Each structure stands twice: as structure tokens, then as C-alpha cells.
Amino acid sequence: MPELPEVETLKRALTPLVLNKRLLELNFLRKNLRFPIPSSELHKGLLNQKISAITRKGKYILIHAPDGSLLVHLGMSGRVTQAPSMKPMEKHTHALFKFEPNIYLHYIDPRCFGCLLWIPKGNGHPLLDGLGPDPIDQEITAQEMKMAAKNCSTVSIKNFLMDAKRIAGIGNIYACEALFAARIYPKKPARKINVAQWTILLSVLREILQKSIVAGGTTLRDFHSTDGSQGYYKFKLAVYGKENKPCPICNEPIKRIVQSARSTFYCKVCQK
DNA sequence: AAAACTACCTGAGTGC
DNA sequence: TGCACTCAGGTAGTTT
Numbered sequence: 001m002p003e004l005p006e007v008e009t010l011k012r013a014l015t016p017l018v019l020n021k022r023l024l025e026l027n028f029l030r031k032n033l034r035f036p037i038p039s040s041e042l043h044k045g046l047l048n049q050k051i052s053a054i055t056r057k058g059k060y061i062l063i064h065a066p067d068g069s070l071l072v073h074l075g076m077s078g079r080v081t082q083a084p085s086m087k088p089m090e091k092h093t094h095a096l097f098k099f100e101p102n103i104y105l106h107y108i109d110p111r112c113f114g115c116l117l118w119i120p121k122g123n124g125h126p127l128l129d130g131l132g133p134d135p136i137d138q139e140i141t142a143q144e145m146k147m148a149a150k151n152c153s154t155v156s157i158k159n160f161l162m163d164a165k166r167i168a169g170i171g172n173i174y175a176c177e178a179l180f181a182a183r184i185y186p187k188k189p190a191r192k193i194n195v196a197q198w199t200i201l202l203s204v205l206r207e208i209l210q211k212s213i214v215a216g217g218t219t220l221r222d223f224h225s226t227d228g229s230q231g232y233y234k235f236k237l238a239v240y241g242k243e244n245k246p247c248p249i250c251n252e253p254i255k256r257i258v259q260s261a262r263s264t265f266y267c268k269v270c271q272k
Numbered sequence: 273a274a275a276a277c278t279a280c281c282t283g284a285g286t287g288c
Numbered sequence: 289t290g291c292a293c294t295c296a297g298g299t300a301g302t303t304t
Binding site: 274275276277278279280282283284285286287288 | 290291292293294295296298299300301302303304
């Protein structure tokens with residue numbers, strides 16, 4: 001499920017469930033995800049501790065406790081669901097949490113590209129420290145983006161958007177959708193995007209992300225069910241996955257190309 | 273140094 | 289029905 005709006009939706013769904021609650025039980029069903037799960041550190045740092053805040057940076061969620069934070073990433077296929085007990089309900093359930101009074105959360109990730117890590121209080125973490133500004137949380141100015149792209153010799157605007165070191169949290173879908181909305185050709189070199197275009201791009205990007213978060217908001221109701229991945233599909237995609245379908249603006253068939261081994265969808269008439 | 277590529281996994285979908 | 293194949297929303301680490 002996870003692109004930035006889905007992660008934000010998860011953060012919002014988790015907050016009322018676990019904020020100011022103690023973690024009563026913790027169980028890991030495998031040793032590794034993308035990285036080894038630091039099981040004993042997480043037990044030591046989290047058990048019987050009260051959750052003081054839940055924050056997000058890019059696609060990472062931080063669940064804060066007095067001595068440190070649980071860093072959660074969902075990778076490409078991860079989900080968190082609420083369940084009636086500590087008993088795994090689904091294949092690929094890797095971690096089980098019980099919060100007071102009777103809140104059970106299951107971490108499920110078929111491809112194991114996600115991670116669960118422990119960050120001691122006061123420490124940074126290499127996964128977070130290199131991250132660019134968050135397109136929703138922080139105000140990014142067009143001027144700053146223009147400056148950041150100035151020295152990119154060859155990077156396309158699409159690859160620029162997808163590089164978390166430059167802007168955090170923009171995945172393949174939203175990169176394609178934002179470029180379509182801003183009418184920018186995905187292969188255009190990032191350094192050639194002028195301030196006026198950056199202004200439009202940032203504005204449509206925020207708008208799309210916000211709309212998608214709102215769509216995701218409807219999943220809060222479904223959050224108790226086993227499927228936590230709803231809202232994602234409720235946001236209407238204009239170009240992503242629409243190869244050969246008519247462009248919603250001009251009816252030209254949408255093209256699919258490959259950039260850095262990832263599919264890019266765009267309209268060759270509307271995007272220049 | 274920057275940019276492109278590979279690897280990590282399982283599952284869904286397609287064509288034969 | 290089953291097999292072989294392609295592709296998938298992320299990103300750290302390696303290679304060019």
C-alpha cells in the first residue's frame with residue numbers, strides 16, 4: 001500500500017489507538033525484514049512504556065516512547081492492521097503488538113522490504129538523516145527546488161522527484177500523477193525546470209497528496225478489517241497504469257516508458 | 273561525485 | 289490446470 005498518503009493515513013489511524021497507551025505485549029515472528037529486527041532492544045525500549053507521540057517523515061513512521069522510538073517502514077507491500085488478538089490472522093504476519101487496554105496491531109509484509117528498528121532517545125538514524133524535506137509537512141519553496149536541481153547534470157525531473165534525498169516520500173505513482181497535473185514531460189532534465197514550473201509542480205503535488213490522504217481517510221472506518229490498503233485505490237489516477245487508455249484531457253493514448261527501471265506513464269501531447 | 277543499476281522477496285496477472 | 293514468464297506502490301548498497 002505504501003506511498004506517502006497511505007503512510008500518513010496509517011499514522012492518523014494509529015494515533016487514537018496507541019497515543020498515551022502502554023505497550024503490553026510484543027512478539028516477532030521472524031528475525032529479519034529488510035534489516036534484522038532488533039528484538040531485544042525493542043522489547044527493552046518499548047514494553048510497558050507509554051507512547052508519547054506518533055510522527056512521520058517521508059514514508060517512515062516513528063512511534064515515540066520515553067527511551068526512544070520504533071521506526072516503521074512498510075516497504076512495497078507492508079500493512080498494519082488491527083486484529084482481535086495476538087494470534088496471526090494472515091500469512092506474512094511478522095510482528096504483533098498489544099497496547100492497553102485491548103488494542104492489537106499486526107504488521108504484515110509479504111515481500112519483507114519494510115523495516116522495524118529501534119532508535120534510542122537522542123540519536124539520529126541514517127535512514128532518516130539523509131531524507132529531503134517532506135512535501136506536506138514542511139514548506140518547500142520553488143526557489144529551493146530550483147537551486148537543488150541546478151547541479152543535476154542529467155537527472156530527469158521524474159527521477160528527481162523520486163529521490164528521497166531530494167524530496168521525501170514521493171513514489172512512482174505520485175511522481176507520474178504530479179508531472180501529468182503540472183504538464184511536465186517526465187524525461188525533462190530537472191535542472192531545466194524553472195521557478196514558475198516548480199511552483200506549479202509543488203502546488204499540484206501537495207494537492208494530489210492531500211486529496212489522496214482525504215480519500216485514505218475513509219479507510220479509517222475499514223481499519224478494523226483485515227484490509228488496511230483501501231484508500232489508495234479510491235484516489236482517481238489520471239495516468240498511472242493507464243497505458244493506451246485515453247488521456248483525460250486530450251484523449252491521446254497514454255504512453256508507458258521506463259526510467260531507471262521503473263514504469264513512467266504520461267501523455268505526449270499534454271506534457272512538454 | 274553523481275547517476276544508474278542491482279538486489280532483496282512474494283504474489284498477481286498473462287500467455288501458452 | 290499448470291507452467292513460465294513479467295511486473296509490482298521502495299530503497300540501500302554497488303557499480304559505472
